[in-house]
Amino acid sequence: MTSASHSVSDPAPLRIALLGTGSLGTLMAWHWQHEQLWVIRRDYSRPLILQQDQRDTLTLPRWDGSDLDWLVLTTKAADALPALQTLAPRLAAVKRILLLQNGMGQQDQVGDWLEQTGLPCGLWAGTSTEGAFTDDEGIVHYAGQGQTWAGPWMSESTGKADTDSDVRLPPGVQSDPDIRSRLRAKLAINACINPLTAIYRCRNGELLTNPQYHAHFQRLAAEVQQLTRELGWQLPFDVAQQAAQIAAATARNQSSTLQDILRHRPTELAYITEYLLKEAAAHGLSAPVSEDVRRLTPGGT
Ligand SMILES: NC(=O)c1ccc[n+]([C@@H]2O[C@H](COP(=O)([O-])OP(=O)(O)OC[C@H]3O[C@@H](n4cnc5c(N)ncnc54)[C@H](OP(=O)(O)O)[C@@H]3O)[C@@H](O)[C@H]2O)c1
Known part of the structure; x- marks a missing residue:
């Protein structure tokens, strides 16, 4: 994935909030910096810094609860549901949630919770072979280019999934309709x-x-x-x-x-x-x- 800027002929920027701006979240923020991007962090005191050939500093606004095309979670798997629960009163503004994390189990936890709460957000899951790590000074290093895929998450208990065929994914993210297999x-x-x-x-x-x-x-x-x-x-x-x-x-x-x-x-x-x-x-x-x-x-x- 590479970062690219918008030209006049491009569609309107996607409205994306990133929850969890650690290694992968910072890398995704860098890839998506030309979209309309917000962050949800525990500590807003420092900018996001991504180091590759050069060092880029991103100062991104805190999500103010405005409408989102995507709320992308790049927390560790165990933090997904608790993090979303704290945001519950604001999730009506979110069209789709993308869990971009390793592991399995959290997708069903979040899916079941969305079902119970009746929140209308579509649920997507993703996986990435990109590589990033954070050094002791909090600087994120882009360690290896890879690929990122996402697809609608189908609940095994209800068989429900986001079936909208007109979905724009964040830049560089490839669609995989069978994300469960991946x-x-x-x-x-x-x-x-x-x-x-x-x-x-x-x-x-x-x-x-x-x-x-x-x-x-x-x-x-x-x-x-x-x-x-x-x-x-x-x-x-x-x-x-x-x-x-x-x-x-x-x-x-x-x-x-x-x-x-x-x-x-x-x-x-x-x-x-x-x-x-x-x-x-x-x-x-x-x-x-x-x-x-x-x-x-x-x-x-
Ligand atoms: N790093 C990679 O190269 C890579 C590649 C592919 C997949 N992944 C997967 O991506 C996921 C994230 O990995 P990572 O390496 O980016 O982990 P990480 O550096 O630990 O980042 C996770 C971030 O989530 C934040 N967070 C947790 N709970 C939160 C909450 N309630 N509200 C706001 N922020 C919250 C953490 O904040 P605090 O620092 O305040 O705890 C941290 O900044 C994992 O599932 C990992 O396996 C990572």
Whole structure:
């Protein structure tokens, strides 16, 4: 994705508010800075700063409750529902909510809550392979260009989804009508790599090169592959092969889960491993390797 400015022939700017201006949120704010953009933050005292070849400073207004085409959440998964609940009285002004986060489970939590409250916002889910991190001075670094997809979230309990065919997505975001499958594919890979990097405090590539970690990785990946098959997820790849390929391609990276642990922050494993375990339990499937991994993961139960 690259940032581009508007010309006279462009359609009117989209009205977007970004909730959660950490690493990914700041990057998206930079991509979307030529739209009509607001932010919802806990601390408004500092501008957003994005560093790539050059350093860009964005001073964006606080959302004043005016009408929005999109309210985009770039918080961690666990913060999605609580953050929206605090905004409930103002959500009637929001046409669509996009949850642009890793993991699964929060989409249904938010969907169920919207259903219960009767709020009219359409719910979309998204996923991104862009990479950004925040340094100790609060500056966000654009670490790797990637792609971002979004699609309407269909509730499994009610079968309801936003069916409007005339939806303009924020710049650079590609439409994926089957976003659930894309999220499942990402979750399956994360469920193989992330918890083990947290248990062994290792970089992704060590899951392949250290014999002890590799044996554990193979057992876990085989189980995740079997589970996803039995859950009928129909992934476009062999989970074990793909997880190994991604661990090799990102060998020098610290997974987001390991980064969270090293920074003493909550991980998103409740929305990765835990989500898979809940799905397995709901279908009467056992998952002993994942259960064990959950127990061994720092903060696991
Ligand atoms: N970073 C990446 O490269 C990347 C790539 C793809 C996907 N993702 C996914 O994107 C999501 C966000 O990741 P991230 O790395 O950007 O995390 P992050 O840097 O921790 O940013 C999350 C932001 O959400 C804010 N927040 C939480 N609750 C809030 C609330 N109630 N009101 C306002 N702001 C709130 C946090 O504010 P405080 O700082 O005040 O807590 C923080 O600024 C995660 O699901 C992650 O897995 C990230």
